[in-house]
Amino acid sequence: MKKRLTTLTEWMKSYSIDAAFITSTENVFYLSGFYSDPHERLLGLAVFQESEPFLICPAMEKHDAKNAGWDDEIIGYSDIDQPWELVHKAVTKRIKNVRKIAIEKEHMNVERFEQMTNRFERATFLSVEEKMRKLRLIKDDQELQKITEACELADFAIETGVNEIKEGKTELDVLAAVEFALKQKGVSEMSFSTMVLTGANAASPHGAPGLTKIQKGDFVLFDLGVIVDGYCSDMTRTVAYYDINEKQQEIYETVLTAQKAALNRCKPGITCAEVDLTARRIIAEAGYARFFPHRLGHGLGISVHEYPSLNETNPLPLEEGMVFTIEPGIYVPTVAGVRIEDDVVVTKDSFKVLTKYPKELQIIK
Numbered sequence: 594m595k596k597r598l599t600t601l602t603e604w605m606k607s608y609s610i611d612a613a614f615i616t617s618t619e620n621v622f623y624l625s626g627f628y629s630d631p632h633e634r635l636l637g638l639a640v641f642q643e644s645e646p647f648l649i650c651p652a653m654e655k656h657d658a659k660n661a662g663w664d665d666e667i668i669g670y671s672d673i674d675q676p677w678e679l680v681h682k683a684v685t686k687r688i689k690n691v692r693k694i695a696i697e698k699e700h701m702n703v704e705r706f707e708q709m710t711n712r713f714e715r716a717t718f719l720s721v722e723e724k725m726r727k728l729r730l731i732k733d734d735q736e737l738q739k740i741t742e743a744c745e746l747a748d749f750a751i752e753t754g755v756n757e758i759k760e761g762k763t764e765l766d767v768l769a770a771v772e773f774a775l776k777q778k779g780v781s782e783m784s785f786s787t788m789v790l791t792g793a794n795a796a797s798p799h800g801a802p803g804l805t806k807i808q809k810g811d812f813v814l815f816d817l818g819v820i821v822d823g824y825c826s827d828m829t830r831t832v833a834y835y836d837i838n839e840k841q842q843e844i845y846e847t848v849l850t851a852q853k854a855a856l857n858r859c860k861p862g863i864t865c866a867e868v869d870l871t872a873r874r875i876i877a878e879a880g881y882a883r884f885f886p887h888r889l890g891h892g893l894g895i896s897v898h899e900y901p902s903l904n905e906t907n908p909l910p911l912e913e914g915m916v917f918t919i920e921p922g923i924y925v926p927t928v929a930g931v932r933i934e935d936d937v938v939v940t941k942d943s944f945k946v947l948t949k950y951p952k953e954l955q956i957i958k
Contacts, residue, residue, distance in 0.1 A: 594626050594662070597728060598640060604724050605695065606642050611688050613640045613695040613721050614680070616705070619895040620697065620725050621648075627661040628823050629654055635676045635705070644687035649680060681712040695721035726900035731914035736824060736894065737938060740916055743784075743826035744936050744947040746819040750775055751830050751950045754789060754815050758834055758957050764789045764802035767813075775819065784818025784825035784897040795831065795930030798887060798922060809835035812845075812929055813957075818897055825897040827918050828948045829934035832955040841929040844881070845954050851875040851921040852933045852952070855889060859919070859937055859944035865907035872921040873905060881923045890918035893936055915939045916947075 601624065605613060615621055615638040622628040625648055629636050637649045645665050648658055652669035659667065668683060670676045684691060691713050696706075698720045709718070732740065750771050757770045768789040775783075790800045791807045795814040807813060811834050818827040831845065851872035858871045869889040876885045888904035893916045901909050903917055920934030936947040 594624060597624050598646065600728060601640055601724065602642055605640070608693070608695075608719070610693045610695050610719060611641070611691045611716075612684055612693075614638070614709070615640065615697060615721065615725075617697050617700040619899075620729075622823055623725070623729055623895055625658075625661070625663050627658045627663050629657070634672075635670075635680075637680065639680070639684060641687055647683050649676060649683070677708040677712060684713075691716050693717055693719060695719045695724075697722055697725070729894055730892070730900055731912060732894060732916050732938070733914075737914075737916070739822045739824035740826065740893065740936070740938075741947055743819045743821040743824055744828070744949075746775065746778065746780060746821065747817060747826040747828040747936075747948060748950045749778070750787075750817050750819065751815050751828060754813075754817075755830075755832055755955070755957060758807060758813055758832070760807055760809060760834070762807050763804045764791055764794070764807075765804060767807075768802050771815075771817065780819050780821075782820045784820055784827055788814065788816040790814045790816075790930070791834075793927060793930075796924040796926050796928070797930065798924055798932070807834055810837055812837070812841065812931060814930060814932060816932065816934070823895055825893060825895070826936055826948065827893055827897050827934065828936060828950070829920055829922075829932045830950055830952060831931045831933060832957055834957050836956065837929075842954070843879075844923045844925065844929045845931050847876060847879040847881060848921050848923050848931045848933050849952060849954070852919060852935070855919050855921065856935065856937065856944065856946065859911060859939060860942060861913055861939060862910050865901055865903045865909050865911070866905050868911070868919070869903050869905045869907070872919075876921060876923060881925070884923045884925050885921060886924070887922070890920050890934075892917045911939045913939050913941050 640646045647666040649668040655669035753774045754771045757767045791813045792811040794800045814831045816829040855872040890903035892899040916938045922932030924930045
């Protein structure tokens, strides 16, 4: 954590920034090791060029912050305190004349921004988002280990779900079995709301599981992720229940071909746009361009969706240590919905797939 804070303070010095105030759960965790979702309450980490940083959080979480390894000042506040007054006091104790403050403009709401501007009237506010995205872009060995463990649990979850498929079971029946099995393995939190979609519902990229029953001839789509020590996995598999028709099989094989081709483009120096277009061209050539409505993938780490975006306009070159998803899909209403998603890390001269569950077409009987 100290190394990450040092990198941030060096950036602050280069732009003559007096203080950075980090407020998102993910970035506070990245810089401090303390993970908290305080809901409507204020969570913040103040960083300075030379002075000691401080963490502010609800008083009931102060002990948790210490246990997480934060050994600098922690300001705990009660529900009747005014936390912004405490922030102002702690900042001005370190710097009398604050001129430049870096904040997360995409995260901070208007009410909180007004609280800051009312107390630091002479300060100008810059964005710290781009710097934080770049800091989190390349994963270190510890981060990769946690993501790998999260991917192994995602593999287990998919396997569990596939084994639960039976005619007449609902999407929520299967979903409940998957999450119960994960709870038995000690998983307390998913990366996002688990999706189990069957039949026509699988053709909705962000569908909501319900009481739809699995029937013969349906695809069943699983999209899920697991959190391990603050790091996420995100994985999708689509399987068939009993025999499917030729059109459904064509759609599946097109997605699989596109996904494998995109994976094989992943190596240092290749741009995000090139990887996306590799899959997109294959899907377009098969006649399904308009049925692939989303980007090919996204960065993965503390957040399930983070930098970079793998889309057809992003010129960012891949680098060793980047982790992201590769997830092409084809969604044809009333016909079929298929998505295949893996989590990938870029290696020195190639790539490694972290999600291992088989993706060749499975017909469950």
